[in-house]
Structure formats: C-alpha cells, structure tokens
Amino acid sequence: MSVVILGIETSCDETSASVVIDGTQIKSNLISSQIDIHRKFGGVVPEVASRKHLEIINRVIREALDEAGVTFADLDAVGVTYGPGLVGALLVGVAAAKAIAFGLDIPLVGVNHLEGHIYANLLAEPDPGLPLICLVVSGGHTDLVLMHGPGAYELLGATRDDAAGEAFDKVARVLGLGYPGGPLIDKLAECGDQQAITLPRSYLEEGSLDFSFSGLKTAAINYLHRAEQKGEEVNRADLAAGFRRAVVDVLVDKTLLATQNHGTQTLLLAGGVAANKLLREEFTKRAKQEGLRLIYPPPVLCTDNAAMIACVAYCKYRRGDFAPLTLNAVPNLPLGKEKY
C-alpha cells in the first residue's frame, strides 16, 4: 500500500502545498510566491507575509490535491514546516495542518525547514549513501551539516553574520537589481568578468568551518559607492561576477575541507543558493577531481517548496514520529534537536 502525504510549507514568503507518494513521487507541488508583493519593500515584510499566507493557504491545498488527483480521504498523513522561519508565517501552515489532521484523524508530522531542504535531494536520490556532508545555503542559513542518518545531524559550521543568500540579496539591492537578488546577480554575473574586480574572501581561523560574508558584502558595496563618489562608471556585471566568485570559492573550499575531515563520499547541496549556476559548476568540477558523489536538486526544489517537506514527513511517518495536535511554530528550531 502506498503512503500519500500532504506537505505544507509557509515559513517565509512562499505558500506551498504538495502531494507526495511514498516519499519520492511528487504528484503536485504548488508554490504561490509573494515575491511581487514584497519586492516593493526590498525584502520580506513578516506581517504582510502571514496575512497573504492566510488568504491563500486553503486554495493552494485544494489545488495541490486536485492536481494530484486525490481527495482529503486519500491522505495518510499531513506534514508541515514548524520552524525555523517567521513565526506569523509558520503559524498559518501549522494551523492548517493541525485542522486537517484533526478533521481526518490522520497523523500530523512536524518538519524542520532545513531538514526539508536537505531532503529535497532525496526525492530523486533516496539512497545517497551515509554519512554525508550537506551544505545548506539559503536566505537565512549557511550551514555545513554532517548527516549520520535520518534525524541525526551534526552542525560542523555556520555563518557568523550574514547568510550567503542574504549577502546576495543585499548586494543586489545596492546594484539596483531588485529582490530576491540571488538569481539576478547570478544572471548578471554571466555577462561579467569574474577576475576584473577582486573582492576579499573570509576564511576565518585556520581549519574553521564557519562562514562570514558581511566583510565581502561591505567590500562590494563600498567598491560601488567609492566609484560613484568619484563619478566613475562601474561595470555592474563585473562586480556581480567578482562577488559571486568570492562567495562560491569560500563555500566550495570549506565544504571540501569538511568532506576531507570526515572522510565522507557523498556531498549534497541544499537551499535557494544551491540553484546558483557557478556554485553548481564549481562543485561539479571539484567533486569529480576528488572522486565524490555530488547530488543537488533541480532549481525548483532548491527554493522553498512543500514537496521537500512531504518527503521528510514520509520518513518520519515510517518511523512513527508524529506530532501532537498542540504542535506550535518554533521560529529558531535547531536542526536535529527537535522535540515536540
């Protein structure tokens, strides 16, 4: 008998619902983005995000079921992101999932958003080989994670200031590119010379697996401002290319150091920044040189989506790891240390 899971994701600015069968067959993955609403503010406005989730959540769930050709009665469980994320946004998804679980008398599964990003890789590759190293790079996180097994994670390093995606977004804003900036810098960088403008790379202490991107971000912004003050024209594509190169160099070097330190054979990329073209190319090259198995999701599964949440929920469902109906949103939920 196959297991039909409804996944729900509302941790930031995407309202998403997905039906996944047996943890791998994505029957639907609806993603309603609020980007157009937040764009005029240059970033996500939390209060606006939760109101928009509330307006649309029922419709997105309905459409996810319809597209998958299933009804509520076919669902075996409902999985929902309950952290980390914006509390008001998370609450909308959690409340919807609890209502469905209660109404249908099916298990409720609470999912960590970061675990969702990691599992986006397992939708297509359910057997990646353990232990493995995963680089989680999103708008809110830059984490190097050693995964021993389902639910067993060790945090090896994290950003001490800006997340990689956040740095992309802030530099893009100063370049006048708009929001979210990561994909726009990625595109502009393709037309630039990555060696024309060299920006600093922060490696922190010898052997450290932590990250720091605020110095690089400030250096890029200062470069632009200084040129503007002198009335000089800046080649924005070159600046975008130099910035992207610096971010990618540090991410790749530290991730490979982590694989060497732990003797792991498999490497996963996860989170919105994992959609970056240069990041994928560089990891592909270096993984080949080092004889590592590299897995990364298709771009649509790198950014926030509910299929990855349903995938984690399936694994937890199989383990009987259910949440009580008192489940609450946990904005700072750490990876691998969840307790309902």
Ligand code: KG4
């Ligand atoms: O995982 P995600 O959708 O949301 C969070 O959990 O934060 O990641 C969003 C982040 C944004 O900062 C966005 O600019 C960045 O991922 N991003 C990219 C690319 N696509 C999305 N950054 C660099 N290059 C890209 N192609």
Ligand code: ZN
């Ligand atoms: Zn995310």
